[in-house]
Amino acid sequence: MIMFSAFFSASETAISSVNRIRLKNMAENGNRGAARALKILGKYDKALTTILIGNNIVNITCSSIATVVCIAVVGEQYGSLVSTIVTTIVVLIFGEVMPKSIAKDHAEPIAIGVSAVISFLMLIFTPFSAFFILLKNGIAKLFRSKESVSVTEEELMAIIDEIEDEGVLEQQESNLVRSALQFDETTVDEIITPRVSVVAVDVNDSAKDVCDKFLSEQYSRMPVYEKTLDNIIGVINQKDFLKEYLAQGEKLMIRDIVQETVYFPHMLRISEVLRTMQKKKCHMCVVLDQHGGTLGIVTMEDLLEELVGEIWDESDEVKSPITTVSENVFEVYGDVSLGNLRRFFEDREIDVEIESEAHTVAGWVLELFGSIPKNGDVVRSERFVVTVLEAAELRVNKVRIELVSDEVKD
Structure with missing residues (x-):
């Protein structure tokens, strides 16, 4: 009887804790036991x-048999007491604790092993189980919340961490899933190329000047403005330009080959931006600030990089936007978005908070300094020591961020 008790206890734990994804993979590979489970x-x-x-x-x-045996051995006066003590200890150890502990560590093979017997018993006990399930559902209705059950993003992230630890997903695959979950939360102003970094051409520039700029900058597209960068009228494609330039030479008017672009408010979510750009077959868009001026630009590549990480082509100068110098020291380019910096720290389980209304590291550093810093300037906050490594006249290009440990603060 103890063996049967152990069987049912192990079955309960195995079926409750088995990994469905792993079972599904085994079933797809022809394992009949896994399919049955x-x-x-x-x-x-x-x-x-x-x-x-x-x-x-x-x-x-088991309890009844033990009682009869104990009464026969020690008499009626102490038989029930001895039976209760012995049965409780034996069932607890060999019928509950041990089989459940073993089943927890070997859920898949045990679930597969017991599946045939459990399937048969489910058929035999159908009338009884149907009655108890009906009774359970009736009682559950009395306490059921009106709110629909949903899974939070935090719970999904925990599930991803768990299946990554179990080896079902590689780290690169789990990072892609995390990026997809976070994709709808990111706003377009977090991934823009800021206005100060935008390379654009004036619609009245000569064809030769535009050709020189394409050759020097190695961009496939550039925005076109009229008089001011706040008035971007479209985008010029390198291939289209070179084709017309070879045909017309200096007579080419830039305005004639400008393609329309789309404009987005800076707080729009990038998922909506991506859908619109796909619909309009647009590869570059303009992001506007609250006053309607140009805040920056976003390309289709920028959007895809939020999902799959950095995308390099043959014309890119390969550089790491965030470089780990040592355990607590990092070098970061100023155009890195604060969202990406936060995710960088989260992925490495570094518990720091960056509280800022800025969208880029450069903007955050300007907030910390309260003025435009120069090369070598240092600012300290509660959790960071920030050193400016590269600065131009009006902007911060690169900084070193050193994390301050709690021991140092104390």
């Missing part, structure tokens, strides 16, 4: 009820 999981309430019914029948039978 998956069917049991699909009827979890019925399976659990069947196991509990079986376990209770076994334990009650």
Whole structure:
């Protein structure tokens, strides 16, 4: 009887803690036991009820037999007491704790191993399990919340961490899933190329000047403005320009080959930006500030990099936007978005908070200094020591960020 009790206890734990994804992969590879276990999981309430019914029948039978035996051995006066003590200890150790502990560590093989017997018992106990499930559902309705059950993003992230630890997903794959979950939360102003870094051409520039700029900058597209960068009228494509330039030479008017672009407010989510750009077949858009001026530009490549990480082509100068110098020291380019810096720290489980209304590291550093810093300037905050490594006249190009530990602060 103890063996039967152990069987049901192990079955309960194995079915409750088995990894569905792993079982599904095994079933797809032809494992019949895994396929049977998956069917049991699909009827979890019925399976659990069947196991509990079986376990209770076994334990009650075991207790009854033990009582009869103990009374026969030690007499009626102490037989029931001895039976209770012995049965409790034996069932607890060998019928509950040990089988459940083993099943927890070997959930998949045990779930597969017991699947045939449990499937048969589910069929035998169908009338009883149906009654108990009906009773359970009736009682559950009395306490059911009106709010629909949902899974939070934090719970999804925890699930991703768990399946990554179990080896179901590689780190690169799990990072892609995390990026997809966070994609809808990111606003377009977090990933822009800021206005000060935008390379653009005036619609009245000569064809030769535009050609020289394409050759020197190595961009496939550039925005075109009229009089001021706040008035971007479209985008010029390198291939289209070179084709017309070879045909017309200096007679080419830039205005004639300007393609329309789209404009977005700076607080729009990048998921909406991506959908619109796909619909309009647009590769570059203009991001506007609250006053309607140009805040910066965003390309399709910028949007895709939020999902898959940095994308390099043959004309890019490969550089790491964030470089780890030592355990607590990092070198960061000023045009890195604060969102990316926060995610960099989160991915490495570095517990720091960056509180700022700025969108880029350069903007955050300007907030810390309260003025435009020069090369070598240092500013200290509660958790950071920031040193300016490269600064132009009106902007910060690169900084070193050193994390201050709690021990140093104390």
